[in-house]
Amino acid sequence: MASPKETTKNILxxxxxxxxxxxxxxxxxxxAVLKRAGVPKGSFYYYFCSKEDFGLQVIDRIAVASNARLDxxxxxxxxxxxxxxxxxxxxxxxxxxAGECRKGCLVGNLGxxxxxxxxxxxxxxAEVFAGWEExxxxxxxxxxxxxxxxxxxxxxxxxxxxxxxxxxxVLQAKVRRDPAPVDTFLKFTFHRLLSGxxxxxx
Amino acid sequence: MASPKETTKNILxxxxxxxxxxxxxxxxxxxAVLKRAGVPKGSFYYYFCSKEDFGLQVIDRIAVASNARLDxxxxxxxxxxxxxxxxxxxxxxxxxxAGECRKGCLVGNLGxxxxxxxxxxxxxxAEVFAGWEExxxxxxxxxxxxxxxxxxxxxxxxxxxxxxxxxxxVLQAKVRRDPAPVDTFLKFTFHRLLSGxxxxxx
Numbered sequence: 141m142a143s144p145k146e147t148t149k150n151i152l153x154x155x156x157x158x159x160x161x162x163x164x165x166x167x168x169x170x171x172a173v174l175k176r177a178g179v180p181k182g183s184f185y186y187y188f189c190s191k192e193d194f195g196l197q198v199i200d201r202i203a204v205a206s207n208a209r210l211d212x213x214x215x216x217x218x219x220x221x222x223x224x225x226x227x228x229x230x231x232x233x234x235x236x237x238a239g240e241c242r243k244g245c246l247v248g249n250l251g252x253x254x255x256x257x258x259x260x261x262x263x264x265x266a267e268v269f270a271g272w273e274e275x276x277x278x279x280x281x282x283x284x285x286x287x288x289x290x291x292x293x294x295x296x297x298x299x300x301x302x303x304x305x306x307x308x309x310v311l312q313a314k315v316r317r318d319p320a321p322v323d324t325f326l327k328f329t330f331h332r333l334l335s336g337x338x339x340x341x342x
Numbered sequence: 343m344a345s346p347k348e349t350t351k352n353i354l355x356x357x358x359x360x361x362x363x364x365x366x367x368x369x370x371x372x373x374a375v376l377k378r379a380g381v382p383k384g385s386f387y388y389y390f391c392s393k394e395d396f397g398l399q400v401i402d403r404i405a406v407a408s409n410a411r412l413d414x415x416x417x418x419x420x421x422x423x424x425x426x427x428x429x430x431x432x433x434x435x436x437x438x439x440a441g442e443c444r445k446g447c448l449v450g451n452l453g454x455x456x457x458x459x460x461x462x463x464x465x466x467x468a469e470v471f472a473g474w475e476e477x478x479x480x481x482x483x484x485x486x487x488x489x490x491x492x493x494x495x496x497x498x499x500x501x502x503x504x505x506x507x508x509x510x511x512v513l514q515a516k517v518r519r520d521p522a523p524v525d526t527f528l529k530f531t532f533h534r535l536l537s538g539x540x541x542x543x544x
Contacts, residue, residue, distance in 0.1 A: 308510025
């Protein structure tokens with residue numbers, strides 16, 4: 141069981157995640173987090189070394205949860221490797237669209253906001269993206285072994301491209317408040333690029 | 343010739359563009375802009391109705407400049423339509439990489455930062471993206487007419503996909519401080535998706 145300290149810390153991180161998703165890291169005040177948690181002002185440093193430490197722990201929790209989801213979905217033996225990849229990205233798109241295309245990817249948002257401002261955040265966010273890419277690349281390799289994806293796609297490059305194109309589609313959909321860009325992402329990556337259908341086939 | 347008022351206004355917009363590119367819109371203080379311009383405090387409202395008006399005018403100037411570049415490059419008769427598209431995106435990638443992969447796309451950054459916070463900004467940024475897409479789609483249609491891109495790509499969808507994948511690649515490159523993701527973007531879009539090379543050809 142979590143200690144009372146751990147429980148309170150998790151509540152503060154939950155609230156922080158929510159506020160950062162709404163307004164970004166710089167605009168999220170520690171006082172607002174404490175107030176919403178009903179935790180007395182001044183006790184923040186009992187739980188965290190600094191606001192940076194708090195932000196890094198928010199990112200770490202997202203990394204743990206997202207890696208667990210990737211590990212579970214991308215090794216699911218009931219589907220072929222390419223089906224797993226498609227399901228992973230299409231579920232991500234659906235979940236984003238179900239939230240009215242708001243917020244977007246918190247890790248991508250923080251990367252955009254903080255990469256030029258803090259080398260500590262930039263490195264940590266780059267590590268999270270690298271962890272996602274590794275897991276996607278491992279599934280690409282499995283798909284190649286089963287002949288579902290051609291062998292001369294470099295797995296790490298394909299993984300990086302899928303991730304970047306997904307992040308860009310989420311941004312476009314957020315700005316339009318319309319899921320069309322994430323649907324287009326799925327269509328052009330899975331139904332065109334990976335199916336080999338260039339267009340003149342149909 | 344520009345009036346003194348117009349000149350000062352443009353200096354304020356230049357400085358604003360630079361500061362917003364570095365730190366985002368919310369973190370950019372009007373006082374910092376005025377101080378750097380050597381313009382007295384309190385005279386901001388002589389030039390702009392509000393900070394929102396200032397931000398919208400920063401966006402408008404970027405839209406005018408970027409549309410002019412798109413119009414010039416994507417109608418250049420010395421190149422085929424597909425060559426124009428490739429040159430446009432590869433130059434954008436080079437210019438971003440030459441700036442050490444910092445800042446990224448200011449319109450994309452503002453979209454990420456402000457889409458959930460301000461409907462006025464969200465709509466204006468969506469209009470800018472739509473303007474870029476229209477120009478790219480027009481060039482796709484020309485490329486299709488010349489047989490360079492298969493006819494059953496929907497031009498607006500392909501334009502949206504290219505733009506979103508580019509924006510996502512810029513974000514990844516910014517977080518890694520490494521241009522590899524923008525190179526991968528060019529490779530997967532122009533050399534794979536549009537060339538019809540699925541991988542098993544090589």
